[in-house]
Amino acid sequence: MPFPFTLPTTSSVLLSDFLKSATHPSLPLAATTKRSVLKDALKKHKRLAPRDRTAHLPIVHDAVASYIPYLLALNAASGFGDVGPERVDLGVKKPLEVEWRSTLSATLPGREPPRPKLVGLHHETAFTLSTLAYTHSLLARSQLRMLQEATMLSTEQRTSAVSAAMKHLLEAHSIHKYLLSLPSVSAAKDVPADIQPSTISALASIALAEATLIVVSKDDPYAAAVSDDRNESNKDWMYKAPSIPKVRAHLFARICLAAAEHAGQAQGLLGPGKIDADLVKYATDLRRTARGKAARFLAIDAELSGKTGEGLAWLQGARKELGLAFELKDGQRKGLKGLKQSWQERREDKRVEKGGEWGMDAGKLEEARVVETLEAKWDKENSTVNVQLVPPYEPLLASMPTGREYHSPQPYQPPLLDAQTLALMRAPPDPEERAFRGDEEDSGGEEYGGRKSEPVGAFPGTSQDYGRSGTGNSYY
Incomplete structure (x- = not known):
């Protein structure tokens, strides 16, 4: 108690390929970066040993909490609503x-x-x-x-x-x-x-x-x-x-x-x-x-x-x-x-x-x-x-008595983008700027122990250059 939920994982998505904003052109790009951080945190959490996942939970919480204000801003703008005091014009490609x-x-x-x-x-x-x-x-x-x-x-x-x-x-x-x-x-x-x-x-x-x-x-x-x-x-x-x-x-x-x-x-x-x-x-x-x-x-x-x-x-x-x-x-x-x-x-x-x-x-x-x-x-x-x-x-x-409620739950107050952050989204993104897509590949292993090990003597991050296949550790 409570129930041991398994956190879901998600694919990599470039939100600017689907959404565009005439008033805040940097918003889809910034939201993509926050989402990629969340995607990496969820995949890393799933690969950890059960005893190590507890210590990693605050990282997952911070990642999802940072992404929610941007996601709710996009959701509100897609419904022709205001985001705080500002009007955000969001189009769907x-x-x-x-x-x-x-x-x-x-x-x-x-x-x-x-x-x-x-x-x-x-x-x-x-x-x-x-x-x-x-x-x-x-x-x-x-x-x-x-x-x-x-x-x-x-x-x-x-x-x-x-x-x-x-x-x-x-x-x-x-x-x-x-x-x-x-x-x-x-x-x-x-x-x-x-x-x-x-x-x-x-x-x-x-x-x-x-x-x-x-x-x-x-x-x-x-x-x-x-x-x-x-x-x-x-x-x-x-x-x-x-x-x-x-x-x-x-x-x-x-x-x-x-x-x-x-x-x-x-x-x-x-x-x-x-x-x-x-x-x-x-x-x-x-x-x-x-x-x-x-x-x-x-x-x-x-x-x-x-x-x-x-x-x-x-x-x-x-x-x-x-x-x-x-x-x-x-x-x-x-x-x-x-x-x-x-x-x-x-x-x-x-x-x-x-x-x-x-x-x-x-x-x-x-x-x-x-x-x-x-x-x-x-x-x-x-x-x-x-x-x-x-x-x-x-x-x-x-003859059991009736139940008595103890809690008076308060409604959830979702985090919203502050006015200063939203104002910064009005600037167009640099043409050479690319959204952070994350370090985790969509096809990468998600199970505990599923990370591919590096070949012996290889420089970190170059395992795909060794052998005929990126799925094994054999050189032959």
């Missing part, structure tokens, strides 16, 4: 043709997602803004990764990480909503699944659900205690018990239920078959995690009121919402399903440790650990100290 990698479309296993050819400036705008939203979600993942690791964090560190991640997720939600407000995007037909209105709306709901769900993370001492308990270097258990302060359990439960509603909306909008199966499964697991967490907080609320039996019933309901079908006996998992759950948790721990695609279950396995820890502890106390009957959990789940 021929329809713009670009290629973007469709990373959210369903593809056969082992095959690269397609890179369809798109016609129109509005498709370029949709993919560029979507890329910015994906980058914010990935930056939120980088902040939350420390919470998933089995390391001890102070309250200040946990709060800082959650607050930064929340800010990124709300920004991603606002960008998706802004895309839906563009008439050319919301009315587009026959477009890749990535920029279809239903997909963009689902991604906005997922981002808001994630931002809502992590509200309780900074004030959830139970999840922190379970994480510290798994840390082998933690020796606090030798001299003190974990401190569990009282929480506003009922309020947290309603916040989690609001997150579940948003995830449910995304689940309904992501139709199977066209969208990547991992994203569809993630939306389903996100809803399960939110409802399971809500049931767990209602269990805590009941236990704090002295109703241990009802609390245990709520925990059983939480396991039902999380989809855990195995039974617990003396705090231990039983049966093949319990072994499968333990194996999945070990795999997830290794992904977190190695920096891979962790969190594909939307935090469901981590929440299951917290529920099982509380259930084992309370069941032991209920069996030895205060014996209370455990009622059935079905009526309790049916």
Whole structure:
């Protein structure tokens, strides 16, 4: 959690071949340079090892953020609109043709997602803004990764990480909503699944659900205690018990239920078959995690009121919402399903440790650990100290309260070209000036490790001069 989006890549395009401006002739050339920088950043990001991509995300963010003002200026001028205080006259030589990698479309296993050819400036705008939203979600993942690791964090560190991640997720939600407000995007037909209105709306709901769900993370001492308990270097258990302060359990439960509603909306909008199966499964697991967490907080609320039996019933309901079908006996998992759950948790721990695609279950396995820890502890106390009957959990789940919204998302304010920069575009470009086309070739490898190595002893950048083919390293 959040979803590990794959950033799309794009082809090289000379915008001045498609667009011309009588009032600001340098604008298409300057926009081409900014776009080429973005193209290079995306291709370099895709070739990096998974552990190195996190450090490269700010570079991608700066590249796409620098290109957006120029792109939106072209988009506004193409619709006979003003760019800030100025009137920009933009003519179309021929329809713009670009290629973007469709990373959210369903593809056969082992095959690269397609890179369809798109016609129109509005498709370029949709993919560029979507890329910015994906980058914010990935930056939120980088902040939350420390919470998933089995390391001890102070309250200040946990709060800082959650607050930064929340800010990124709300920004991603606002960008998706802004895309839906563009008439050319919301009315587009026959477009890749990535920029279809239903997909963009689902991604906005997922981002808001994630931002809502992590509200309780900074004030959830139970999840922190379970994480510290798994840390082998933690020796606090030798001299003190974990401190569990009282929480506003009922309020947290309603916040989690609001997150579940948003995830449910995304689940309904992501139709199977066209969208990547991992994203569809993630939306389903996100809803399960939110409802399971809500049931767990209602269990805590009941236990704090002295109703241990009802609390245990709520925990059983939480396991039902999380989809855990195995039974617990003396705090231990039983049966093949319990072994499968333990194996999945070990795999997830290794992904977190190695920096891979962790969190594909939307935090469901981590929440299951917290529920099982509380259930084992309370069941032991209920069996030895205060014996209370455990009622059935079905009526309790049916009586869940309504969700309560926590965030009031602000509309996205796209960056615009300042008046001074736009005024400089009035000067005609130098006839010998050429737009920066980027260092990355369109036919170059995009996969991790796909860069062609230089022949031994060759001067850097002259590999094409050696051998009969530029695709291999053999001299013969």
